[in-house]
Amino acid sequence: MIKKISIEELEPGMEVVQVAHDMWQRLPYLYMEPGIIESEEEVARLLELGYKETFVALDDGEGMTDEERLNELIAGRDHDREQKPRVPFHQALGDAMVTYEDAMAHAMHIVRDAKLGRKMDYATSLETASAIVESAVSNPDTLVCLAKLSDFDDYTYTHSINVAAIAVVFGEYIGMSREELILLGVSGMMHDLGKTTVPAAIINKPGRLSKAECEEIKRHPAYGRTILQRNGDIPTQVLEAVKHHHEKYNGSGYPGGLVRKDIPAFARILCLADVYDALTSDRCYKQAILPNKALGIMYGMRDQDFDPMEVQLFIKCLGIFPAGSFVRLNTGEYALVFESNSSQPLTPKIRIVMDQAMNPIQTRDVDLMDQEEPPSRIEIVDCADPSAYRKNLLSYLSGN
Ligand SMILES: [Fe+2]
Structure with missing residues (x-):
């Protein structure tokens, strides 16, 4: 696994690895020259030069949990979209539009089933998420573009599909497996399903919410988990992602007040996609913020809402001018x-x-x-x- 350590902890034989660059401001104290540390003298020299921290690859991959492996992926070193063969944008867009429309129809079905207390068609959710994954693999820009430019205007459904699409694009960027991406996509489609339990008058209220109304809204992730668990066939990874998609890096989120890596990796990715889509969408009470400005705002939320490394990686994945800008x-x-x-x-x-x-x-x-x-x-x-x-x-x- 890749771990950040202080230069004092660095020992000869350890491998320094390069992780996602801070593209906004260089961190002068972070040593990032990849390679094996040869000697104590080399460590002493780095200290003299003022370096304070570095990332090293630790050889303890055996027995890692899925969650640890995902964390390693997110902190990994070879995130580069350009390295992957892609179908040209204009060629891939048609299929992506069909996928997006089908996903919208499915989003409507699952919301309707959840409202009526009926069992949701999980097999179709998996098929829908698979199609989103195929689009992301073929050309991720098509989905990012559709998330901004498609003219469906019902936020409930577009938001769930946009979150699924953007989360999958990011997951694909950091190298998740197809199976993981499909579950991540399902989690995105279902992340706000718990809002079907919250009274519509609260969800649609344009003005300021009362304290009690806010508390009720904050229950939607837990309501969502309950709905999905009742379905009986939805994996725990999806249930946990939905339950924790409003947790924050500094522990100020809900429902668990979880901090940092205690927040499941899927939930952290959903949170990035959720905030990006919410900021860049028109709502009844606010105008959409431009994609580049939204990413700037999200960068400003590092250390509070987001792991600073992860939000930078997310920005790098979408680009300063995301597709669809x-x-x-x-x-x-x-x-x-x-x-x-x-x-x-x-x-x-x-x-x-x-x-x-x-x-x-x-x-x-x-x-x-x-x-x-x-x-x-x-x-x-x-x-x-x-x-x-x-x-x-x-x-x-x-x-x-
Ligand atoms: Fe939510």
Whole structure:
């Protein structure tokens, strides 16, 4: 397993490993040069240079629990989307749209069954999650894009599918197995099912909630677990993920007040996907926040809500301009990001779709990584007005 230790604990023979870089601010005290430590002198030199901590690979993989192995995966070193062979975005989008629509229909069924106290069709949940996993493996940007641009507008269902899709994309990015990803997807689809037990008047209340109403809302993860357990055929890993998806890194979450790695890995991933989708979605009481701003806000929640390493990894996975971002360019034109670039996050692949006055134009694709030098270089200036998101932007991406 990979463990963070102080430089004082470092010994000759230990292997220093490189983990996800802090892409926002370098940590000057974290030693990250991979390799075997050769001597005591080398340790002394690192201390002299002011390093305080490092990550090492400890050879105790035998007998690890699933949870420990997942934790190791999340802290792992080879997270790089670009290394995996992908189906090109525009080719993969059609299948992903079918998957997304089928998943929406299934989300409606499970919510209806939960409300009526009927047994949910878990076999179909597994099939639906499998299709989401296939889409994520084939091209993860399609799902991230659909999560932002699909024009279904019932938050209850879109949110559950978006959380499933984004959690699976992140799980795939960190190297989870297909079986794990399917259960993670199921957990995402079902994470808020407990809200069917909370009175609708509280769920839909636009104004401020009373203390008692807040307490009732906070029971939804536990209600969700009860519903799923009653189904009789849903694995414990899913039950626990649903129960703990509102726990926080610093222990201030609910229902258990669990801290750090005591929170199940699935639940921590659901929490990242849940917060990202909630921030970037329109709700009755707030406007959507732009994807890049939402990721910035989430970075600010490190150490409180999220493990700092994990939220950085999540940001790296989605990119500073996630797929589906509508952006303004230095040329004054507008474009849609369709492929993020996790190693060079400011230079995704984009499709230019509108002129300076936001009139549709003959679209053209540009890989911002692969361009001429200035002054003709195209750059993203900012994410564009969120109200533009409501103008069926997806249709611009669905053609070749
Ligand atoms: Fe929730």
